[in-house]
Structures are given as structure tokens and as C-alpha cells.
Amino acid sequence: MDLSVVIVNYQTFELTKNTIDSILKYDYSFEYEIFVVDNASSDDSLARLEDYFKDKVRFIASRENNGFAAGNNQALRQATGKYQLLLNSDTIVWQDTLQDIYDYMEMHDDVGACGCRVLLEDGELDKACKRSFPNVKNSFFRLFHIPTKSEDDNYNLTSLPDDEIYEIDCLTGAFMFMRKDALDMAGLLDETFFMYGEDIDLCYRIKKAGWKIIYYGKSRITHLKGASSKKQKNKLIYEFYRAMYIYYRKHHAGESSFIVNIIVYIGIAVLCILKLFLNLFKKKH
Numbered sequence: 001m002d003l004s005v006v007i008v009n010y011q012t013f014e015l016t017k018n019t020i021d022s023i024l025k026y027d028y029s030f031e032y033e034i035f036v037v038d039n040a041s042s043d044d045s046l047a048r049l050e051d052y053f054k055d056k057v058r059f060i061a062s063r064e065n066n067g068f069a070a071g072n073n074q075a076l077r078q079a080t081g082k083y084q085l086l087l088n089s090d091t092i093v094w095q096d097t098l099q100d101i102y103d104y105m106e107m108h109d110d111v112g113a114c115g116c117r118v119l120l121e122d123g124e125l126d127k128a129c130k131r132s133f134p135n136v137k138n139s140f141f142r143l144f145h146i147p148t149k150s151e152d153d154n155y156n157l158t159s160l161p162d163d164e165i166y167e168i169d170c171l172t173g174a175f176m177f178m179r180k181d182a183l184d185m186a187g188l189l190d191e192t193f194f195m196y197g198e199d200i201d202l203c204y205r206i207k208k209a210g211w212k213i214i215y216y217g218k219s220r221i222t223h224l225k226g227a228s229s230k231k232q233k234n235k236l237i238y239e240f241y242r243a244m245y246i247y248y249r250k251h252h253a254g255e256s257s258f259i260v261n262i263i264v265y266i267g268i269a270v271l272c273i274l275k276l277f278l279n280l281f282k283k284k285h
Contacts, residue, residue, distance in 0.1 A: 002030035003102060004081030007089050008071040009038045013045035015224065016089040017052060024056065028099050033058060035075035039065040067194035068173070076188055084183060086199075088174040090224040091118075097219040101177050104165075104216060112182030112211025113203065115171035116219040117162055126223050127156040128172040130215040133204055134244075135252065163217045171213060173199030174223050178206070185209040190250075195236070197243030204251060234276055241272035 005023060009016045020034060037060045038046040050059055060074050072086055083105060087093070101114050118129035132155050157168060176199060186205040189198045203213055245268050253261050 001033055001079075001081040003032040003083045003085060003098070004075070004079030005032060005034045005085045005087055006072050006075040006079065007034065007036050007087050008068055009036050009041065009045060009049065009089050010065065010071075011041040011043045011045050012089050013043075013048045016045070016049060019087065019089055019091050019093070020049075020053060020057060022091075022093040023098065026095055026098070028102070030099075030102055032098075033079070033081065035060060035079065037071040037075050038062060039067075039071045067191065069189035069193050069195075069198040070191045072173075073188045073191060076183070079180075082180055084178050084180055086173050086176040086178070088223065088225075091174055092222040092224070094220045094222070097221060098177075100219045101216055104214070105177065105179060108212075108214070110212050111179065111214050112186070112206040112209070113171060113176055113178045114214045114216050115175055115177065116215075116221055117217045118172060118174055118221055118223045121222065121224050125162050126172065126174070126225070127158065129175070130157045130160065130168050130217075131155055131170040131172075131200070132157060133169045134200065134247065160215075161217065165214065165216050165218060167212050168215045169207065169213065170200050170203040171215070173202075174225075175221050176202075179211070182206050182209065182211045185211075190246075192246055193243050194239045195243075196240045197247045201247055201250065234279060237275050237279060238272065241268050241275070244268050 007016060007019060016036065020036070023032075023034065034057045036049060036057050038049075040062045046059065046061060049057070058075075058078075060078075062071060062074065065071075076084060083102065085098075097116055101116060105111055105114055115129055118126040120126050134155060160166065160168075183206075186202060186209045190201050193201065207213055245265065248264055248268070256264070
């Protein structure tokens with residue numbers, strides 16, 4: 001098998017169906033398989049997907065929802081493709097995107113993972129598709145919306161062109177086209193993360209294993225994620241800041257002083273509490 005595509009579904013029949021259809025509608029020079037992992041949906045989305053796609057998709061039904069990383073890992077353990085693609089269930093794959101990135105990976109055997117230009121529904125760039133690894137400094141600038149002219153402090157790499165090809169640190173888990181050899185060296189997604197941060201952590205481990213990570217801006221997908229102005233569930237807010245804590249503790253705490261670590265942990269906790277409070281205020285009004 002050349003490519004294994006892994007999609008996690010959680011009560012999103014229509015979105016997941018449209019994502020899969022956007023793959024199946026095109027022809028490719030390579031063989032591929034599609035896995036859909038259902039993360040214990042409480043609705044009928046899994047049954048409807050199974051009925052709609054029949055034998056075109058391999059389905060895995062989780063007994064409980066242990067998060068995005070755990071869901072993907074179930075399929076990655078069964079996938080046999082030379083390349084393995086993590087793809088969100090709320091995306092639309094454009095024509096030639098999979099073929100172009102497959103061809104690029106075939107020609108560059110030092111690349112462990114490749115992402116594409118990810119566009120939001122309004123056509124704007126999803127900034128998560130090309131990032132630097134987070135650290136104390138660039139996270140501070142980002143969290144408090146402080147502008148910086150230094151590329152080293154620019155977490156979202158906004159100064160780099162959106163439509164070109166170059167090496168970066170970090171891709172988004174919405175579209176992560178990986179070489180199986182690189183994934184085998186780096187290891188699967190860390191299931192300590194529930195639904196945020198696992199993509200950054202995996203990219204960090206892939207680069208640490210000696211592979212390049214490439215942003216391929218000539219190809220695109222559309223990511224239909226919710227607008228930031230919409231009210232969030234408290235669980236999602238909590239998991240976002242929990243992921244920040246896990247990533248820092250895993251990759252940076254050991255190289256920082258005790259005082260710096262305490263300041264960072266307190267800062268993350270304060271930001272989480274503040275965000276939860278503001279979200280509660282939104283509910284009342």
C-alpha cells in the first residue's frame with residue numbers, strides 16, 4: 001500500500017462524508033486505503049458512514065473516546081502504507097493535493113512529514129499549518145498578541161509566503177502527510193494529549209529523529225473549523241491549556257530553571273482560568 005489515510009469521526013456524519021468524498025472523487029497514480037476511527041459517537045454517524053461507503057473505507061469503532069491522538073493511533077497501528085496521512089474530518093481535499101505531495105515525498109527521501117496550505121472556509125490561511133515550535137518567548141508574544149519583527153519569535157511564521165515550499169518546524173494535525181519510516185522512528189501520537197498539542201509534539205519528535213518537515217504551499221485543503229468568535233465548550237478550553245502544560249513539561253522543563261518553570265505553570269493556569277471565566281460570561285450574555 002502506498003498511502004494510508006486516517007480520519008477520526010466523532011458525531012460528524014456529514015462533515016466526515018464530505019471529507020472522504022473529496023478524496024474518492026479524484027484519480028491517483030498510487031494505491032491508497034482510508035481508515036475511519038469512530039471515537040465512541042453517541043449518534044448514528046458511524047452506522048450511516050458504514051452504510052454510505054460500504055467496502056471503500058475501513059472502519060474502527062472505539063468503545064470510548066480517549067481523544068484525538070488515541071483515535072488516530074488505533075488506525076496507525078493497522079495502516080500498511082509507505083506514507084500515512086492524518087486528516088481531520090472537517091476538511092475538503094482539493095484536486096491534485098494528495099498526488100502533488102505524494103510525488104514530492106517520493107522525490108525527497110529526507111522528508112519525514114509534509115503539510116499543505118490549509119485554508120479556512122472564508123479563504124483565509126489557517127495559521128496552524130506552518131509554525132515554529134512553541135517556546136516561552138514566542139508563546140508570550142502570541143498569547144498576548146504582541147507584534148514582533150524577529151522571525152525567531154514569530155510562532156505562526158506569518159512573514160513567510162503562503163504559496164511556496166520550504167522547511168518549517170511544525171504542521172497541523174488537520175493534514176499531516178508522513179513517511180512511515182519517520183513515524184516508526186519517532187513513535188505514534190502521544191495519547192497524554194487529548195485533542196490539542198499532539199501534532200506539535202509529533203513534529204518535534206520527527207525532527208529530533210533527523211527528518212525534515214516541509215510546508216508545501218502549492219497544494220491546498222479547506223478546513224471547516226469553527227470561527228474563533230463562537231462560544232467554546234469548557235472542556236475544549238481546558239484541554240488546550242492542558243496540552244500547553246504537557247508539551248512544556250515534556251520538552252522544555254528539563255532545560256529551564258525551577259523559577260522559570262513555576263512562572264510558566266502559573267501563567268498557563270491563570271490564562272486557562274481567565275479564558276474559562278470569559279467563556280462563562282459569554283454563556284450569560
